[in-house]
Amino acid sequence: MATTSPSRRPAAELVKDAAYSALIALALAAPIIGLQTVTARGGLGLNARWDDVFLIVLAVFAGRLLLNFTIWRHQGARPIGQKWFQRAGGRPFARHGHTLSKIIGPLALAVALLLPALPFSDRYVMDLSIMVLTYIMLGWGLNIVVGLAGLLDLGYVAFYAIGAYSFALLATHFDLGFWICLPLAGILAAFWGVILGFPVLRLRGDYLAIVTLAFGEIIRVVLLNWYEFTGGPNGILGIPDPTLFGLEFARRGDNTFHEFFGLSYSSMHKIIFLYYIILCLALITNFVTLRLRRLPVGRAWEALREDEIACRSLGINTTNTKLTAFAIGAMFGGFAGSFFATRQGFISPESFTFIESALILAIVVLGGLGSQVGVVIAAIVMMGGFEYFREFEQYRMLIFGLAMVFIMVWRPRGLISTRSPSVILKERKAIGADLVGQGHG
Amino acid sequence: MSETAIAAPSPTPRWEADPVLDVEHLTMRFGGLVAVDDLSFAVGRGDITAIIGPNGAGKTTVFNCITGFYKPTEGRLTMRRAEGEEFLLERMPDFQIAARAKVARTFQNIRLFGGMTVLENLMVAQHNPLMKASYFTFGGVLGLSHYRRSEKEAIGFATSWLEQIRLIDRADDPAADLPYGAQRRLEIARAMCTRPEILCLDEPAAGLNPRESAELNDLLRLIRDEYQTSVLLIEHDMSVVMEISDHVVVLDYGKKIADGPADVIRNDPAVIAAYLGVEDDEVEAAEEEVEEIKEEAERR
Known part of the structure; x- marks a missing residue:
């Protein structure tokens, strides 16, 4: 039986495999399902549900056994998803990557520019688009640090928070407007990027990730506890709206937008204005990033990601190069933060938790490290997906996790994983993901 | 010495x-x-x-x-x-x-930027002069013509080296795709581009x-x-x-x-003994010589 054919697996092995699966199911189900917390008299109590656990383990064992003896009988032991991996993992989009981004880019830009005029664009769509664009901008900013320079930053949201609080504090204390505070917020965020960068950049890989993660948390905790300065958990209220050359988007005032243009007041004016601001900011981020990639500093970032030692042997000051990546990434995070503050009108440390950092990083990784178009697609898919599954509230994170696992199996290097050269002699050829380094931190 | x-x-x-x-x-x-x-x-x-x-x-x-x-x-x-x-x-x-x-160097185990093209490798090597030409990035972002001219010169210099090492046809291929010998030559050219x-x-x-x-x-x-x-x-x-x-x-x-x-x-007999290796029949002679050298050294 065991040796009837090479591809046919022996029954004992199949049963063993099913038993392993049942064991894993037991390990997972025992704490998650087996133990339920209940409110007892003296506080929390535990309620054991071993019969449920037993049923689940039994179901997994039986199901695995069934699959093993039917579908997987002849295929040999193979991890789930290997087939997809083999098909797509080699060089996805190697040839079409560039043409794809060539078409998607202008198309997306045209849609983005015309969006407020499209018939289905109501307040809900505009609000959603503003949020998506904010994440696209954050994704592009983080892409400089993670995608180009290969430095894993788990605390990017700190710069977002610094930008938001810079604007909020400057506006509420000194009565400065959005357009003056925007560059200041960017500069302050970049400054903090450098402050964080100096001690941290000698670290690599996992260590860098942990320290940046800690930095993100430190900033949040400081914002939370420095009550006199930041308002602590109460946050900051009454952050002013942006103005268009001094015109306000209020119903009543000395110099309002609708009066100046002789329109009747509509709350949509402000939303559309905000939409175009974030669109401009995001496009500036994209434009600058694309420019930087073709400049020596951008090439040095990518070279750093490929091989730091070789960089130093060529006379590149790697510390400065890393710092510029950190600072420029942080600056765009600061811009986005200050936009976030003006849009919300209210900020509190709750908006800058680690999950935000993780989300932005997920957008970058999902889109494909270093790919500008990939970030856009990933941000739309993820934020759109979050909205779409809003009714499922409790299962949202579950679906999110499933989607991430699926992407990892199907496209381990992100949606658009090819790299486009920064300078060409004759012919532009996309570089397959398998050749491109991912950085060591 | x-x-x-x-x-x-x-x-x-x-x-x-x-x-x-x-x-x-x-x-x-x-x-x-x-x-x-x-x-x-x-x-x-x-x-x-x-x-x-x-x-x-x-x-x-x-x-x-x-x-x-x-x-x-x-x-x-x-x-x-x-x-x-x-x-x-x-x-x-x-x-x-x-x-x-x-001072430029290459490495025993080749250290090219594998995911970058051959030309890009040579451009990274010219980082410092190009950085100056782009006014430390500020001029480059604004798209000043001074930088564009310098970049063209840098590409020209890189091209002359690519011709020298016979890799001009592969300029736009990723460096990791090159055969081993070509990677060695490219690493030398990259070092020379500094x-x-x-x-x-x-x-x-x-x-x-x-x-x-x-x-x-x-x-x-x-x-x-x-x-x-x-x-x-x-x-x-x-x-x-x-x-x-x-x-x-x-x-x-x-x-x-x-x-x-x-x-x-x-x-040099010491070198022969220590490193170059000798033919079988010369081994003894070389060993004797080494002994002599050692004795001489001890005497000193």
């Missing part, structure tokens, strides 16, 4: 008359291990100098000290640039040794076939004669060392055991 030099031919060799790099009393210790022990030698300007020695003799350690990847425990490394400026390499961070003292005054090659002929090895010899001669760059190389391949070297330094256990022109080194 001539205490062990064997019959230096008159007139004085170039490495004494006009050294581009002076290594004096270089010592490198890793804990209890002495990898390089009080080593002194000089690299002549416009010479091809080879450092040879058995595995573990400390050759790569010497390289790493010269290029700043290690800080020597003791000793002084003086780089004399053509215009007369002097640099003490042991006091400089590694990237400045490449950028200011104009416009160095001394080029340090760590086993450039390792893994090359005889034809590629001969090409490498031509390339190194070209670098010496056309680009006026001194070459310092570590090599195991004797056909490379003996054919093209003007000056050979032999290391064993971190100490210099011989120093002189290639043809003198070839016949």
Whole structure:
């Protein structure tokens, strides 16, 4: 039986495999399902549900056994998803990557520019688009640090928070407007990027990730506890709206937008204005990033990601190069933060938790490290997906996790994983993901 | 540094008359291990100098000290640039040794930027002048024409090197896709794109076939004669060392055991015994000679 054919697996092995699966199911189900917390008299109590656990383990064992003896009988032991991996993992989009981004880019830009005029664009769509664009901008900013320079930053949201609080504090204390505070917020965020960068950049890989993660948390905790300065958990209220050359988007005032243009007041004016601001900011981020990639500093970032030692042997000051990546990434995070503050009108440390950092990083990784178009697609898919599954509230994170696992199996290097050269002699050829380094931190 | 030099031919060799790099009393210790022990030698300007020695003799350690990847425990490394400026390499961070003292290097295990194209590799090597031309990025972002002109020049320089190493047709291919021999040549070209005054090659002929090895010899001669760059190389391949070297330094256990022109080194019994290996019937004779040398040393 065991040796009837090479591809046919022996029954004992199949049963063993099913038993392993049942064991894993037991390990997972025992704490998650087996133990339920209940409110007892003296506080929390535990309620054991071993019969449920037993049923689940039994179901997994039986199901695995069934699959093993039917579908997987002849295929040999193979991890789930290997087939997809083999098909797509080699060089996805190697040839079409560039043409794809060539078409998607202008198309997306045209849609983005015309969006407020499209018939289905109501307040809900505009609000959603503003949020998506904010994440696209954050994704592009983080892409400089993670995608180009290969430095894993788990605390990017700190710069977002610094930008938001810079604007909020400057506006509420000194009565400065959005357009003056925007560059200041960017500069302050970049400054903090450098402050964080100096001690941290000698670290690599996992260590860098942990320290940046800690930095993100430190900033949040400081914002939370420095009550006199930041308002602590109460946050900051009454952050002013942006103005268009001094015109306000209020119903009543000395110099309002609708009066100046002789329109009747509509709350949509402000939303559309905000939409175009974030669109401009995001496009500036994209434009600058694309420019930087073709400049020596951008090439040095990518070279750093490929091989730091070789960089130093060529006379590149790697510390400065890393710092510029950190600072420029942080600056765009600061811009986005200050936009976030003006849009919300209210900020509190709750908006800058680690999950935000993780989300932005997920957008970058999902889109494909270093790919500008990939970030856009990933941000739309993820934020759109979050909205779409809003009714499922409790299962949202579950679906999110499933989607991430699926992407990892199907496209381990992100949606658009090819790299486009920064300078060409004759012919532009996309570089397959398998050749491109991912950085060591 | 001539205490062990064997019959230096008159007139004085170039490495004494006009050294581009002076290594004096270089010592490198890793804990209890002495990898390089009080080593002194000089690299002549416009010479091809080879450092040879058995595995573990400390050759790569010497390289790493010269290029700043290690800080020597003791000793002084003086780089004399053509215009007369002097640099003490042991006091400089590694990237400045490449950028200011104009010392370039390659690696034993090739370190190209694999995910970047061949041309991009050569552009990264011209980082510092291009950085200046882009006014430290600010001018470049604004799209000033000054930077565009400099970039065009840099591409031109890179192209001339690609023609030199016969990789012009593969300029837009990723470097990791090149065959091994081409990667070696590209790494040398990349180092040359930093416009160095001394080029340090760590086993450039390792893994090359005889034809590629001969090409490498031509390339190194070209670098010496056309680009006026001194070459310092570590090599195991004797056909490379003996054919093209003007000056050979032999290391064993971190100490210099011989120093002189290639043809003198070839016949040095200590070197033969320690490194080059000898034919079977010569083994005994060589061993006797070694014994004699040792006794002589003890007597001293």
